[in-house]
Amino acid sequence: MKDIYELLNDAQMDLEEFENYGTESCGTETPGNKKLSEYERIMAKKQVLKELQKKAIQNKKKAWKRALVTAAACACAIIGMGTVSVAAGWMQIPGSFRLIFGIMTDEELKVANTMGSAIDIVAKDHGYKISAKGVIGDGKHMGVVFRIEKSDGSTLLANGEAPADVEFDMIKNGGRLWPYAASGKVGGAEHANYMEYYLAFTYKGRAKDHEQISLEHMKLRDETGTVNVPGKWEFDIPFDIQDVSVELAAGQKFAYGNSEGTMDELRISPIGFSVKVTTSDPLVGSDFIDMPMELRLKNGKTVELHGGCGPEDNDDGTWSWREDGVYGNIILFDSVECVVIGDTEFALRTGKTWHKF
Numbered sequence: 001m002k003d004i005y006e007l008l009n010d011a012q013m014d015l016e017e018f019e020n021y022g023t024e025s026c027g028t029e030t031p032g033n034k035k036l037s038e039y040e041r042i043m044a045k046k047q048v049l050k051e052l053q054k055k056a057i058q059n060k061k062k063a064w065k066r067a068l069v070t071a072a073a074c075a076c077a078i079i080g081m082g083t084v085s086v087a088a089g090w091m092q093i094p095g096s097f098r099l100i101f102g103i104m105t106d107e108e109l110k111v112a113n114t115m116g117s118a119i120d121i122v123a124k125d126h127g128y129k130i131s132a133k134g135v136i137g138d139g140k141h142m143g144v145v146f147r148i149e150k151s152d153g154s155t156l157l158a159n160g161e162a163p164a165d166v167e168f169d170m171i172k173n174g175g176r177l178w179p180y181a182a183s184g185k186v187g188g189a190e191h192a193n194y195m196e197y198y199l200a201f202t203y204k205g206r207a208k209d210h211e212q213i214s215l216e217h218m219k220l221r222d223e224t225g226t227v228n229v230p231g232k233w234e235f236d237i238p239f240d241i242q243d244v245s246v247e248l249a250a251g252q253k254f255a256y257g258n259s260e261g262t263m264d265e266l267r268i269s270p271i272g273f274s275v276k277v278t279t280s281d282p283l284v285g286s287d288f289i290d291m292p293m294e295l296r297l298k299n300g301k302t303v304e305l306h307g308g309c310g311p312e313d314n315d316d317g318t319w320s321w322r323e324d325g326v327y328g329n330i331i332l333f334d335s336v337e338c339v340v341i342g343d344t345e346f347a348l349r350t351g352k353t354w355h356k357f
Contacts, residue, residue: 094134096145096186096196102329111270114242125231127151132235138269139243142201149194162190163220170216181326202324211237245269248346256342257287272326273305280318288321291342298337
């Protein structure tokens with residue numbers, strides 16, 4: 001098995017190959033016409049590291065393959081941005097969400113506006129002002145865009161350069177450590193006096209009407225080094241959104257390979273998914289662990305589903321395999337043929353009534 005440095009070197013070569021072959025999967029077919037910025041390369045490699053950590057209990061070669069797919073998807077979301085015609089008054093969510101979710105059409109923007117809203121919640125510490133500018137979610141996943149700037153309006157870095165990346169040593173939700181599905185600087189135009197940061201949380205249960213988020217000890221990076229800001233920024237985020245998710249299975253018998261159990265939850269939305277399978281079979285050797293999951297689209301393409309995952313012990317002696325995650329781009333229900341978990345197809349039911357979360 002290669003060590004992590006060899007794997008990251010492979011990621012560098014694969015990203016170069018991605019550039020050379022173009023971005024057909026992102027909607028363009030001209031080979032070699034897109035170049036990744038240094039930030040895009042950094043974020044792709046960081047995503048590889050996160051995926052490898054989450055899949056550490058699995059076969060590492062398989063985890064690496066899945067992580068690289070995610071890295072490429074992130075690159076697509078960054079470089080595949082196009083023009084969106086927006087009717088007056090439609091921009092309910094911050095424009096940066098268009099870039100984060102690869103929103104390319106009015107219909108995608110309309111759905112995103114249903115799932116999110118603009119907010120303006122400000123926290124200040126150590127001379128830096130961080131503002132929560134927008135929230136989007138589906139009840140089990142919540143994404144927030146933050147704007148980072150100096151309180152006095154000066155440039156973020158003393159040298160006047162635009163930071164290439166930002167990171168926080170501690171991220172808390174509701175006063176507790178919480179796993180988050182994605183984080184990082186929002187790509188796009190470079191600005192020396194402000195930047196945007198995106199953070200997506202994935203919940204085992206339902207998110208609350210108000211979520212308490214704390215960002216602590218910020219690190220701003222450019223090519224010359226790192227600026228450490230030992231501050232703490234706290235936010236009370238109102239999660240007043242439409243839950244447009246669709247439940248495809250709950251409580252039905254399910255089997256994959258030599259494992260049998262119950263599909264307790266299978267839920268998808270335009271931005272994420274949740275899967276939970278419960279069984280009394282032994283944990284060791286279970287085929288439920290890291291079984292393949294994908295969205296099958298009507299255009300013949302597939303979107304692999306992977307996110308935070310792991311086994312959970314239940315009080316009755318059974319255990320559950322849970323996986324929750326967010327997609328690289330927004331995916332409209334009209335484009336989905338079915339969801340495939342293991343080797344079982346679950347058809348997308350239409351006619352879902354959206355309800356306020």
